[in-house]
Every structure is written in C-alpha cells, then in structure tokens.
Amino acid sequence: MSTEATTHPTRVADAKKVGMVSLGCPKALVDSERILTRLRADGYAMSPDYAGADVVLVNTCGFLDSAKEESLAAIGEAISENGRVIVTGCMGEEADAIRAAHPQVLAVTGAHQYEQVVEAVHEHAPPSQGPYVDLIPQPDIKLTPRHYSYLKISEGCNHSCSFCIIPDLRGKLASRRIDAVLREAEKLVAAGTKELLVISQDTSAYGVDTKHEMRQWPKGPNAREVRAHMTDMARELGQLRTSDDKAPWVRLHYVYPYPHVDRVIPLMAEGLLTPYLDIPFQHAAPSVLKSMRRPANEAKVLERLKKWRDICPDIAIRSSFVVGFPGETEEDFRYLLGWLEDAQLDRVGAFRFEPVEGARANDLPDPVPEELKEERYARLMEVTERISSAKLEAKVGRTLPVIIDEVGEPDEDGDIGATGRSQADAPEIDGAVYLRNVPETLQSGDIVDVSIEDADAHDLFGVISD
Numbered sequence: 091m092s093t094e095a096t097t098h099p100t101r102v103a104d105a106k107k108v109g110m111v112s113l114g115c116p117k118a119l120v121d122s123e124r125i126l127t128r129l130r131a132d133g134y135a136m137s138p139d140y141a142g143a144d145v146v147l148v149n150t151c152g153f154l155d156s157a158k159e160e161s162l163a164a165i166g167e168a169i170s171e172n173g174r175v176i177v178t179g180c181m182g183e184e185a186d187a188i189r190a191a192h193p194q195v196l197a198v199t200g201a202h203q204y205e206q207v208v209e210a211v212h213e214h215a216p217p218s219q220g221p222y223v224d225l226i227p228q229p230d231i232k233l234t235p236r237h238y239s240y241l242k243i244s245e246g247c248n249h250s251c252s253f254c255i256i257p258d259l260r261g262k263l264a265s266r267r268i269d270a271v272l273r274e275a276e277k278l279v280a281a282g283t284k285e286l287l288v289i290s291q292d293t294s295a296y297g298v299d300t301k302h303e304m305r306q307w308p309k310g311p312n313a314r315e316v317r318a319h320m321t322d323m324a325r326e327l328g329q330l331r332t333s334d335d336k337a338p339w340v341r342l343h344y345v346y347p348y349p350h351v352d353r354v355i356p357l358m359a360e361g362l363l364t365p366y367l368d369i370p371f372q373h374a375a376p377s378v379l380k381s382m383r384r385p386a387n388e389a390k391v392l393e394r395l396k397k398w399r400d401i402c403p404d405i406a407i408r409s410s411f412v413v414g415f416p417g418e419t420e421e422d423f424r425y426l427l428g429w430l431e432d433a434q435l436d437r438v439g440a441f442r443f444e445p446v447e448g449a450r451a452n453d454l455p456d457p458v459p460e461e462l463k464e465e466r467y468a469r470l471m472e473v474t475e476r477i478s479s480a481k482l483e484a485k486v487g488r489t490l491p492v493i494i495d496e497v498g499e500p501d502e503d504g505d506i507g508a509t510g511r512s513q514a515d516a517p518e519i520d521g522a523v524y525l526r527n528v529p530e531t532l533q534s535g536d537i538v539d540v541s542i543e544d545a546d547a548h549d550l551f552g553v554i555s556d
C-alpha cells in the first residue's frame with residue numbers, strides 16, 4: 091500500500107513543505123500520521139506532490155524482501171522527482187543497504203524514531219521563522235479518510251515466530267496507557283471517525299507488559315478505573331458516541347486466540363463491538379504451527395469458533411495463512427484444507443512463504459519448491475473462495491448496515507452508485523458492498539441499511555432499503 095499525504099492548508103505563506111510517501115502496514119501509516127502531526131506543530135506545511143516539497147519523507151516497510159524492493163523503488167522515485175529525501179520506517183534499520191542503493195539520501199532513521207526523523211527534517215529543511223507563524227493547534231494529521239481511523243494500542247511483540255523479524259525491528263511489547271488510547275479514540279470520534287480499527291502486533295496481549303495497569307477514565311465526575319486490557323478497552327470504545335449519537339464501529343485486528351478472547355464475544359452480541367475478529371492463524375497443522383513457533387497455538391480453536399458463533403451468529407472471522415512453509419508436507423497442507431472446510435472463515439488472505447532476511451525459519455530444513463507453493467496456493471484459494479461465495483450468497487435477501495466509503499458521479503441515466511462495507515469488511519483487506527442508485531445526499535461516512543440483492547466470491551451488491 092502506498093499513501094501520499096493530502097493537502098493540509100497552512101496559514102503560513104512561507105512555511106517549509108514536507109512530502110510523505112507512506113509504505114507498508116496500517117501500523118506504519120499511524121507512524122506517518124504521528125510524524126506529520128509533529129512536523130506541523132513545528133510549523134511545517136504538507137506538500138501533496140513531489141514538486142512542491144522542500145524535503146520528502148519515505149516511510150519504508152522492510153518486512154519481506156518484496157517490500158524492501160518496493161521501498162528502494164519508492165526512495166529512487168522520490169530522489170529522481172525531488173532529490174531531497176529522508177528515509178524512515180522499518181527498512182531504516184538497514185541504513186547500509188539504503189545508502190548503497192541510493193547514496194544521495196539525506197538521512198536514514200529507523201521505525202518509531204520520531205525524534206530523529208523530526209530532527210533530520212529540521213536539519214535539512216529548517217523551519218521558517220517569522221512573525222506570522224500560526225500557533226493555533228490544528229487537528230492531528232490523518233492519512234486515512236475522515237470516517238475511519240487506525241488506533242494503535244501498542245508497539246512491538248513478545249513472541250518469536252520463526253518467520254518474523256518484527257520483534258528485532260520493533261522491540262518487545264510496549265503498551266500505551268489505556269487513558270491515552272481512549273483519549274485518542276474520543277478525539278478521533280469527535281472529529282468525525284465512525285469506525286475505529288484497533289491495531290498492534292498482538293492485540294490480545296495489550297497491557298501484559300504494564301501488568302494491566304489501571305488508569306482513571308474519563309476525566310471528571312464519571313471517572314472510573316479502567317484496566318489496560320483488551321476486554322476493558324473494547325467495552326470503553328463501544329461506549330463512545332459519534333456526532334449522530336451512535337456507537338462507532340470498533341474492529342479488533344491481529345487478535346491471537348488466547349482464552350480471554352472469549353470474553354470480547356459477548357460485547358459483540360451487545361452491540362459494543364463490531365462482530366468481526368481478525369485472527370492471523372497462519373496454519374492449522376500442528377507440526378507446521380510448532381515450527382512456526384506461533385503463540386496461542388492450541389487445538390480447540392474449532393470448538394471455540396463454534397461457541398463464538400453460538401453467542402454472536404453474525405461474527406465475521408478473517409484470517410491469513412502461509413502456504414509452503416519449510417517442512418510443510420502434502421499431509422500438513424491437506425490438514426489445513428480440511429481445517430478451513432470445518433472453520434468456515436468469512437475472509438481469508440493467503441501468502442506463499444517467502445524468506446525474510448534474518449528470520450530463523452530460513453534455516454529450517456525441507457524448503458518447499460516454488461512450483462509446489464504455487465500449486466498449494468491455488469488449491470487453498472479455490473477452497474476459500476468457494477466458502478466465501480457461499481457465505482456471501484447466504485446474505486442475499488438480508489438488510490445489513492453499510493458504511494459508505496465513496497459516492498460516485500451520476501451516469502448517463504443520472505443514477506449514482508456508491509461503494510461501502512458491511513460490518514464483516516475491514517477497509518483495504520476485505521470485500522465491498524456496491525450500491526446501486528443512491529440519493530445525491532449520500533456522503534462517505536454515512537451508515538445506511540442496505541438490502542442485499544446479489545453476491546459474488548468477494549463482494550455484495552444491493553440498494554438502500556426503504
């Protein structure tokens with residue numbers, strides 16, 4: 091994913107301008123937002139294009155080799171288009187590789203080194219000083235549309251999955267204070283966010299490092315003690331109110347199925363939490379999970395999925411899986427396919443195993459040949475698409491709440507279409523609901539009831555219900 095900052099007008103005519111190219115996952119996007127918010131507080135303006143920028147920041151992703159290539163290409167493009175480039179983010183940990191490919195970069199800083207990246211901008215494009223500097227605080231910068239926002243609750247990870255180098259790049263789990271998380275969520279909702287996407291490396295582990303420290307929330311006479319814990323956080327987020335006095339949609343991403351996850355399911359049934367869980371299972375075969383060294387790798391997941399569905403029948407489960415992990419046998423792979431048939435997940439993302447430089451999985455014996463990875467990937471996609479089609483087909487005839495992402499222009503008959511998402515669809519990674527013939531007054535961020543008329547393998551189609 092690549093996101094460029096939108097224009098944020100400044101009242102400082104001669105303010106220095108910063109361009110931003112943000113690559114990688116939603117966590118990196120949140121880092122980009124924080125860096126830009128800091129820079130704006132220091133008097134910088136944002137440039138929507140390369141040409142107008144005094145300096146360009148490239149926030150890189152260094153997780154997979156393919157992401158590193160994309161990062162190096164983005165740095166190269168920024169150098170040829172602008173020439174004054176500062177690199178930050180996960181790939182910043184590999185400053186030598188970046189400098190070898192692009193010796194012209196002005197500075198390289200790593201992930202979460204907000205201070206260093208801001209300092210580098212000050213050094214290479216010193217902020218304008220003058221009597222017209224605008225000291226009125228402005229809202230935080232967001233790189234997502236106004237109606238949904240990522241809420242990052244912690245950084246780093248205490249696990250050591252053998253294919254992953256995130257704990258080396260980002261360190262051990264460091265949870266934010268619960269009152270700080272809730273205050274940020276409250277501000278986002280007050281500014282128009284209708285959907286909060288809770289992210290971290292391991293959302294179920296939130297607060298483990300701070301021993302689930304208690305804080306007073308909210309300020310004032312209604313203050314109560316709230317724990318830094320996924321369940322308490324979810325309950326509090328569900329009690330926020332949008333400008334139209336509704337609960338925001340709250341989605342939990344990167345949830346590992348620890349036993350306490352069972353306690354958030356009743357919150358979904360109560361309407362405090364969106365009935366959606368993103369659980370990166372990665373595999374199902376015990377021997378593969380063991381060599382992946384996955385956390386919360388326990389056998390009773392299928393039973394628990396069934397119980398969750400009994401409590402909250404509409405719960406949508408999304409997951410991702412890796413095929414072709416070293417040592418994965420045909421039997422392991424068939425076990426995974428059988429497990430998927432039983433689990434009936436709503437949304438599945440699949441990846442062919444790709445070695446990540448520095449990961450221990452690279453030293454495992456029995457690598458799976460590329461052609462076999464491709465073949466298994468195709469077989470897995472066939473199964474998951476069939477399941478997804480049947481699940482979506484079962485929604486035809488129902489009326490579902492849909493959040494609008496985009497409203498189109500009238501066609502030759504004057505009809506306007508719109509794209510939105512049901513509660514089972516997170517932005518960017520899941521499917522969409524396509525609406526036919528919507529009123530002109532419809533806007534992105536509106537939540538409307540939609541009669542579902544059709545479905546395909548990934549998306550739904552319908553009209554606003556009367």
Ligand code: SF4
Nearest residue numbers: 247249251254256291
């Ligand atoms: S849980 Fe595993 S895959 Fe996820 S960040 Fe931690 S080490 Fe990496």
